[in-house]
Amino acid sequence: MMDVQLAERQAELEVLRYNPEIAGEPKFERYSVPCKTEWCVLDALNYLKDNVDPTLTYRWSCHMQVCGSCGMMINGEPKLACKAMLRDYPGVIRIEPLAHFPVERDLVAVADDFIAKLKRVKPYLIPSDKRSLEEGEYRQTPAQLKRYRQFAMCINCMLCYAACPEYGLHPKFIGPAAISLAHRYNRDSRDGGRDERQEELATNEGVWECTFVGACSEVCPKHVDPAAALQQVKVASTVDWYLEHFMSWVKK
Amino acid sequence: MAKSNKPIIWGTFAAGGEVVSLITPVIIVLILFAAIGRPPSALGYEQLHAFAAWWFGKLVIFGIVFLSLWSQAHRLRITCFDFGLRADGLVATVFYVLAGAASLWLILILSSI
Amino acid sequence: MSRNPYVREVSPTTWFFRMPRYMRYMAREVTSIFIGIFTVIMLVGLARLSEGQVEYENFLAALRSPVSLVFLLLALAFALYNSFTWFNVAPKAMPIQVGEELMPDMVVAGSHYVLWVILSVFVLFWAGVF
Ligand code: SF4
Numbered sequence: 001m002m003d004v005q006l007a008e009r010q011a012e013l014e015v016l017r018y019n020p021e022i023a024g025e026p027k028f029e030r031y032s033v034p035c036k037t038e039w040c041v042l043d044a045l046n047y048l049k050d051n052v053d054p055t056l057t058y059r060w061s062c063h064m065q066v067c068g069s070c071g072m073m074i075n076g077e078p079k080l081a082c083k084a085m086l087r088d089y090p091g092v093i094r095i096e097p098l099a100h101f102p103v104e105r106d107l108v109a110v111a112d113d114f115i116a117k118l119k120r121v122k123p124y125l126i127p128s129d130k131r132s133l134e135e136g137e138y139r140q141t142p143a144q145l146k147r148y149r150q151f152a153m154c155i156n157c158m159l160c161y162a163a164c165p166e167y168g169l170h171p172k173f174i175g176p177a178a179i180s181l182a183h184r185y186n187r188d189s190r191d192g193g194r195d196e197r198q199e200e201l202a203t204n205e206g207v208w209e210c211t212f213v214g215a216c217s218e219v220c221p222k223h224v225d226p227a228a229a230l231q232q233v234k235v236a237s238t239v240d241w242y243l244e245h246f247m248s249w250v251k252k
Numbered sequence: 253m254a255k256s257n258k259p260i261i262w263g264t265f266a267a268g269g270e271v272v273s274l275i276t277p278v279i280i281v282l283i284l285f286a287a288i289g290r291p292p293s294a295l296g297y298e299q300l301h302a303f304a305a306w307w308f309g310k311l312v313i314f315g316i317v318f319l320s321l322w323s324q325a326h327r328l329r330i331t332c333f334d335f336g337l338r339a340d341g342l343v344a345t346v347f348y349v350l351a352g353a354a355s356l357w358l359i360l361i362l363s364s365i
Numbered sequence: 366m367s368r369n370p371y372v373r374e375v376s377p378t379t380w381f382f383r384m385p386r387y388m389r390y391m392a393r394e395v396t397s398i399f400i401g402i403f404t405v406i407m408l409v410g411l412a413r414l415s416e417g418q419v420e421y422e423n424f425l426a427a428l429r430s431p432v433s434l435v436f437l438l439l440a441l442a443f444a445l446y447n448s449f450t451w452f453n454v455a456p457k458a459m460p461i462q463v464g465e466e467l468m469p470d471m472v473v474a475g476s477h478y479v480l481w482v483i484l485s486v487f488v489l490f491w492a493g494v495f
């Protein structure tokens with residue numbers, strides 16, 4: 001088999017380093033890494049860890065934009081390191097952990113807050129009518145699938161949280177991905193759990209902290225369009241509010 | 253956690269945003285004509301008075317100004333927070349009270365035409 | 366192993382300088398200052414209208430000051446910016462599904478633009494600008 005020759009490039013990386021065992025602020029370290037031009041930023045980090053500094057800490061797993069673990073700030077933008085191609089970054093490449101999250105170590109962001117919020121919104125099917133095994137599967141038409149499919153594409157990479165200024169300003173905000181995933185189940189024809197999820201979503205910390213900056217949708221690597229999900233949740237919650245209040249007046 | 257009461261204002265924000273986006277630029281253009289000394293005929297006293305005296309004209313004016321007031325009051329509240337004014341409760345009260353007072357004034361004006 | 370996460374604070378007053386998209390967002394929010402003031406001008410105009418012809422003519426005359434002219438031009442620019450940002454994102458809040466397919470955003474946004482142009486031309490025509 002013939003070897004494909006890729007062009008070489010000496011990439012200049014500035015990586016934010018933080019060691020929790022040593023007191024002090026995170027600091028940028030500069031590295032010059034021999035790369036191939038077709039590498040992604042994750043390849044450059046892997047080279048660095050394998051050949052220069054084995055203590056460099058960051059998350060990754062799939063190297064193919066499906067696991068959602070390699071999110072980091074690359075030149076100030078939230079990106080998947082395995083999707084950010086070196087050829088798109090001609091100059092010095094500045095790499096930091098995802099914005100708005102605490103830093104665990106080096107490029108690892110603390111995800112606890114997001115995971116806790118995800119649990120709160122019950123992002124799983126709560127069947128409207130439970131079927132026994134003998135009754136067979138829950139059926140769904142292609143049109144019913146399309147109603148929510150885009151919101152089901154989320155890989156929990158948290159890039160949208162790093163982009164959302166409202167999450168940065170109000171850390172209690174449930175945030176784009178968790179609300180989009182809740183909305184994904186709300187729009188599922190087999191689901192009956194919307195009322196339960198509204199207890200979290202229709203609160204001030206829920207969808208109402210969103211001011212529709214739209215940054216989440218711009219950075220989402222999976223085209224989930226979380227901003228769309230949140231606006232739809234607002235419209236539905238507003239209709240609920242008016243119905244609930246006017247209905248109770250009418251009944252009086 | 254209790255459900256939010258923001259929908260009541262957000263309803264007017266959404267409706268107002270739509271109305272403002274569709275109609276405000278052209279109203280500003282009309283006023284601009286007046287500002288360069290060439291008021292279009294609809295801004296003449298007789299015509300505008302007649303329009304505002306007609307029930308449908310009143311309805312149109314009320315709809316536009318009322319929704320404009322509430323949608324902009326809501327957005328101003330958020331803008332204050334985004335610029336770093338953290339006293340959101342106070343800011344909200346001030347803007348919503350102003351919008352409420354202006355709405356009352358609007359009703360008084362329209363009913364006196 | 367003990368954890369010692371490092372928290373990076375977000376500045377409440379300067380955060381929007383960090384990214385151009387935040388600046389675009391703030392520009393959209395700031396439109397409310399101009400549209401808000403313009404709404405008050407409309408209210409005052411209506412109040413003068415209800416008071417009588419002389420008062421109303423005085424209001425029209427006051428509009429001709431340079432300050433008012435500059436303000437109106439700025440207000441027009443911000444109002445147009447608001448309209449564009451609004452129409453462009455309008456499809457997000459209301460997904461429309463026709464048969465199996467979801468309507469592309471372009472169609473919904475486009476129909477907003479069409480409606481906007483028709484309405485604006487109609488108002489100009491009705492007001493006697495043409
Ligand atoms: S919505 Fe998009 S950006 Fe946010 S976590 Fe999911 S895939 Fe990532």
Ligand code: FES
Pocket residue numbers: 060061062063064065066067068069070071080081082083
């Ligand atoms: S390594 Fe899995 S998404 Fe990048």
